[in-house]
Every structure is written in C-alpha cells, then in structure tokens.
C-alpha cells in the first residue's frame with residue numbers, strides 16, 4: 034500500500050536549496066513538480082536510479098495516469114515540450130488523440146442537425162484514439178536513458194498495490210459518479226459500492242497494471258496491437274463506439290517545432306498547433322510589449338492584459354486547428370506589424386466589445402480537467418508535460434479487461450460550427466471533425482528563458498490554461514519566483530463569451546468596480562481554478578526552485594546530488 038503522507042515526508046527530507054557562487058553550466062539539483070505526490074515520487078525514484086529528465090517524464094506521466102484518473106491516463110493523450118541539454122534541441126512531442134476512421138463532421142448531431150446531448154462527452158463514442166502510450170514509447174526510444182519498463186515500474190506498482198483516495202479524488206469522483214455508474218467496469222474501479230470512495234480507500238487497478246506491463250515489454254505493440262487493442266476495440270463497439278484495429282495501428286506521435294516568441298528580452302517557447310496555447314500566448318505578449326505595463330496602474334495593467342487576451346483568442350477561434358489538416362497561418366498570426374496593429378485598437382479608457390472586433394466564430398470551450406508536470410535534471414534536460422483525458426474521468430468508460438479509461442477529447446472538436454456546443458459555446462470550421470485529425474487543444478506546456486534564468490511551467494484548466502500561463506510568463510519576466518507564478522490571482526478573457534472570468538477572489542472589489550467602469554462584463558467563477566506546476570533554475574545564484582499550485586494537492590521537490598542522485 035502506498036502512503037502518500039509517508040512519501041511526502043521522505044521527499045520533504047530531500048528538499049534543499051543549493052547555492053554555489055558564480056555562473057553554473059548545469060543546475061545543481063534535479064527538480065520535479067507534479068499534481069500528485071506519488072507522481073512526483075515516481076519521477077524522483079527514476080532520477081535516483083540514473084534516469085534523465087525524459088525517463089522521469091515517462092515515470093511521472095504514467096504515474097499521473099494511474100493516480101489521477103480524473104485528469105489524464107493511458108486512454109488519453111498530451112504534449113511534452115522537451116529541451117535536450119546536450120544539443121539544445123527543443124521540440125514538442127505531440128501525442129494528442131486522433132479522431133477514429135469512422136468519425137465525421139456531423140457524428141454528434143441528430144437528423145435535424147441538433148447536437149445530441151452528451152454524445153461527445155460520455156461513453157466510447159466520445160473517445161479519440163489515445164496517444165499517451167505511443168508518446169511514452171517515443172520518449173523512451175528517442176530521449177530516455179533507461180529501459181521503458183524501468184521508467185514505467187512505479188506506475189505499474191501504484192496500479193497493482195493501489196493508491197489512497199484523497200479528498201480531491203473523493204470530491205471529483207462525486208461530480209461524475211452518476212456517469213461512472215453507467216459503465217460497470219468504470220464503477221468497479223473508481224467507485225466504492227457505486228459511490229465516491231471514502232478518503233483513504235485503496236484504488237487498485239490490476240487490469241491497468243497488466244496493460245502497463247504489456248507496454249513495458251512490447252512497446253507500442255503492447256497497446257496498439259494484440260490483445261489490449263482487440264479488447265479495447267471490442268468494448269468500444271459493444272457500447273456504441275467506432276474504434277477499429279486499423280485506427281489503433283495507424284496512431285502516430287508527431288514531433289513539432291515549438292512556437293517561439295520574445296517578450297522584453299525573454300524567450301518564450303511553447304506549444305504549436307494542434308495546441309492553440311503557444312500562438313495565443315505569443316500574440317498576447319507581442320500586443321502587450323507595445324505598452325508600458327510597468328508604468329500603468331494595477332487596473333490599467335489588467336485592462337490591457339484582458340484586451341490582449343480578447344484579441345488573441347479571437348484569432349484562435351478563427352484560424353486554429355490541426356496543422357496536418359488545415360492551413361494555420363502561423364507566420365501571419367505572429368507577424369509583428371499585424372500585432373502592433375491589433376495593439377493600436379486597444380482603447381485605454383474602455384473595453385472593446387468582442388463583436389466590434391468581429392472576424393468570426395467564437396471559442397469552443399475545452400475541457401476543464403487535464404494535468405501538468407515539470408521536470409529538470411542536473412544535466413539541464415527539461416520537460417514540460419501537459420496531459421489529458423479532457424473532462425473529469427474522460428468518457429467515464431473503461432474497456433473491461435484492459436483497465437484503460439477512455440478520453441472524451443472528441444468534444445474538443447467543433448461539434449457543430451457556428452452553433453453553441455454542449456458547453457453553450459461556439460466552434461469553427463478549422464477545428465471540424467475529420468478522420469485521423471487531432472482536436473484543437475489549449476494545453477500550453479512552456480519554457481521561459483532569460484540569459485540568467487530558465488523556467489518550466491504549465492497547468493490544466495481548459496481554455497483558461499493559456500491565460501494562466503500568460504500571467505505566469507509576465508510574472509517570470511518581472512523577476513518573481515515559481516512560488517509567485519503558481520499563486521497568482523487569476524483572470525481570463527477568451528473573446529466570447531464577452532466577459533472577464535475570474536476565479537474566486539481573483540479580482541479585488543476595487544478592481545472589479547474599476548474594470549466594470551471601463552465597460553467590462555465580469556463573471557466570478559465560484560471556485561479557484563488551475564493546478565500549475567513550475568520549476569525555475571536561477572543560473573546567477575545557481576539555485577533551483579520548484580512550486581506546486583496551492584489550489585491542488587501536488588508536490589514540488591528539488592533534489593540535490595547529495596541525496597543520492599546522479
């Protein structure tokens with residue numbers, strides 16, 4: 034049995050701040066920050082066995098898929114932004130899910146062209162072909178140092194021996210217990226007698242452990258061919274899904290060039306399409322660079338950030354989709370004179386109504402769950418990984434016999450262009466469903482780089498991911514540490530709906546009054562949102578900092594070489 038508290042105590046004992054004079058070539062310590070203490074422990078375990086950051090990324094990703102089934106998993110996908118210290122290579126490994134071969138643009142609409150409630154959210158029809166297992170294999174084959182089986186061992190152990198239900202798990206399972214109950218295989222694993230398990234209950238996943246073992250021993254073939262694949266396809270079809278063996282066999286990871294932008298001397302490296310994160314953030318930063326944010330009052334600064342978000346999210350809605358299927362005009366969207374032109378449309382004295390900007394359909398809301406981790410090793414290799422099954426517990430469907438919980442990432446497509454989707458929001462043609470296509474994502478794993486400092490950051494949170502990472506990037510440039518980035522009060526604008534969304538206490542009464550006075554419609558979300566995991570290497574002081582969002586139950590550690598690491 035895995036005791037989280039015990040693990041935290043062990044890891045806390047490892048936390049140090051290492052200081053050495055001068056400017057260092059490599060960090061003095063490893064660091065791991067993830068949304069769950071057991072996932073962080075898995076990363077540390079692999080680093081201590083001589084693995085590099087990429088092996089640790091495999092261990093953390095796989096562990097998150099076991100202990101945070103509401104956020105990510107082997108039946109889901111994700112993006113790993115990778116920096117290899119040896120040659121400076123930076124790339125995004127795209128393991129996003131793909132639409133099955135029988136998918137089509139109207140698959141979630143009835144004969145009258147109405148959106149069928151929940152069809153893209155619940156059950157196997159909502160699931161894209163998973164990318165996570167292929168991504169783990171790719172990481173091990175191309176970047177890791179250890180055998181895949183060794184890096185997967187902690188996740189397999191957590192699945193076999195079980196992990197304790199936390200208050201967060203209990204609460205999140207409560208939100209979807211009704212849907213989980215619809216699928217006996219999911220209810221059996223994730224509920225206790227049909228109800229959210231009590232805190233401390235052990236969730237054991239023997240079938241998932243066997244699937245992880247198959248991946249460990251056979252690589253891709255352990256998941257995308259053979260008994261696991263056959264069972265997933267059979268179970269999918271039995272319950273109304275459309276997966277085929279051909280779809281699984283055809284799944285491919287894609288290495289993509291990151292989006293790179295510069296803001297006040299900092300280099301920001303982030304996720305390219307099929308994520309919208311890098312482009313939206315780059316556009317917002319370029320717009321903001323034309324303003325003297327430091328010279329503004331707090332309210333004026335927030336007003337300008339909101340207006341920059343509004344304009345960047347407008348372009349997301351109009352232009353972005355899977356670059357393998359649609360022509361995404363990246364160069365034009367990031368053109369400096371275009372963005373300076375957009376900046377000129379910002380009125381410091383009032384909000385610009387989104388319909389005045391015009392230009393097309395609004396944003397389709399993406400899932401609110403997902404997870405993130407950041408890792409760095411002592412060689413300076415880094416990974417920012419954002420992983421997802423989309424909404425809580427994905428499709429709430431497990432393929433019996435495999436332990437694989439299916440994603441519901443198909444809902445990230447535009448289910449019906451120009452018409453509000455199940456979330457009451459609107460999508461666009463560039464993100465319409467097509468076989469083999471990847472749905473547009475907001476996941477924004479990011480590196481923040483200055484000559485003397487390097488940051489690794491990301492968070493879950495659907496479309497709000499991008500604004501959270503944007504606020505963290507601005508905080509990084511202002512010289513603050515990860516502890517500050519993860520704790521920032523959060524606000525967001527996504528063009529449509531035309532409102533400033535902010536988390537509970539995200540804006541003060543005074544800020545709300547002043548922003549409303551500028552014409553902004555304000556909407557307080559009834560809870561705090563996001564779960565940011567961040568690392569900073571300060572090269573001048575040669576110190577490594579890491580921080581886990583106080584809103585979550587994650588754990589960030591810095592592990593010096595003296596703690597037995599290589």
Ligand code: GLY
Nearest residue numbers: 399400474475476
């Ligand atoms: N499913 C969440 C996202 O990709 O943005």
